[in-house]
Amino acid sequence: MFGIYLKRELSRRKKAALVIAMGLALGIALVITVNSVSAGMQQAQEKVLKSLYGLGTDMTVTKAQAAPSANSSGRPKFNFDAKSDSSTSQSSDRVMTQGGQTLKSSLVTEVAAQKGVSSAVGSLSLNVVKVDGSFTQGKAKSSTSNQGGPGGQGGSTGMPQVQGGGASFDVNSYSVAGVDVSHQALGPLATSKITTGSTFTAEQSSAKVAVISKSYAKENKYKVGSTLKISGKKYKVIGIATPDSSESTTDVYLPLKQAQTLGDAKNKVTTIYVKATDSKQIATVKSTIQKNIAGTTVTTSADLADTVSGSLSTASNLATSVGKWLSIAVLVAAFLVAALLTSSAVSRRVREFGTLKALGWPSRKVTRQVVGESIVNGLLGGALGIALGLAAAYTVTAISPKLTAELGSTGSTGGPGGPGGGGPGAAASAAKNTVDIALSAPVSVTTIALAVGLAVTGGLIAGAMGGWRASRMRPADALRSVS
Structure with missing residues (x-):
């Protein structure tokens, strides 16, 4: 009986039911769209941060660069001999640690022993400036003056002048990262895949072998x-690595011991990559490390997220603040409109409900009837809202608007890490790196479940108000409405 009456009443009031459903649908569609775009923003930001952090890296421990002393400018120096033979090429390499002051390798074990730390791996970041070319010495030539003196005397020989000569040198700068070959799943090489050759083995901890990036190999x-x-x-080059992110700036990977020897930094590292036992406790682990290991800088992905600016950051802030508040406001308005329309519809059905009560329907049965109709309207609105929301999310993904992210400095001198091969040092460089990200709007099952819940909630709210109004009617009301 309930189902038959419900179907008949909804069929009689198609327009009113459609208006209520559409009001709920617009609110639910906006919620789906905002949630999907926010999820896309989060994915885009994670993609940017992935270029700075290694896979599985939760934080890094570094030490800020010290200010140069009065007797040292911190700039590289090159010494060459000026040879007369221009065909002789001269070359000089300057190897310097980068990414902050070096740390003792023993600190890696100390960090790994901290509460909440799953594993820790050290890495040494180097910058190599290579200068090669040749000198050409000039030749001294004397100039003769033809002006005659008193008595018709001949010219005089002037001061010799150097003509020709010069130098032609090529400057090449590239980054080198020392890798702990026994723990390659964490560290600078973790963000790259070996596409040609092979990676390091545990037996090559002291071997003179190298893995180089694909771009550096091609160049x-x-x-x-x-x-x-x-x-x-x-x-010897044993492998070619392709970074997972185009923003990785490491060119050459060496076993850690070889990098330490090359950089004259025995038992030293510049970055300690840390993986936490629980990703939800990263802030607590950060505080623990900072408290127990003085003088170090601990950088997490949350810290790096604060350095991301540009249109990605602006759009993300809008989606988080303005978008969510707007969707909540529209959703509340949709619920109120549905409730008011339902209540108004009940007011126009005085004769109907009064007659039903006169025939013996109790108030709870009348209320159940109104609530049932409202829930059906809510589910219909939910279905329409999901369809509209999916269409909007698909449109955003199809258009894929481009957003720009600028990776700025985390504020520590010299940067909190190594070169951008998975470590956060790229974010702390003086020059900002610009990344173009295509925005998508993925719709998750959770978002769909939220939409269904909102649809049922909207129907219940509208039904509760309408049912309360209907339950207060008396049979006498129906008689007074008869003209």
């Missing part, structure tokens, strides 16, 4: 089996 025509020469030392 310098290196391949597996080639020999790479750094500061007079030769390294």
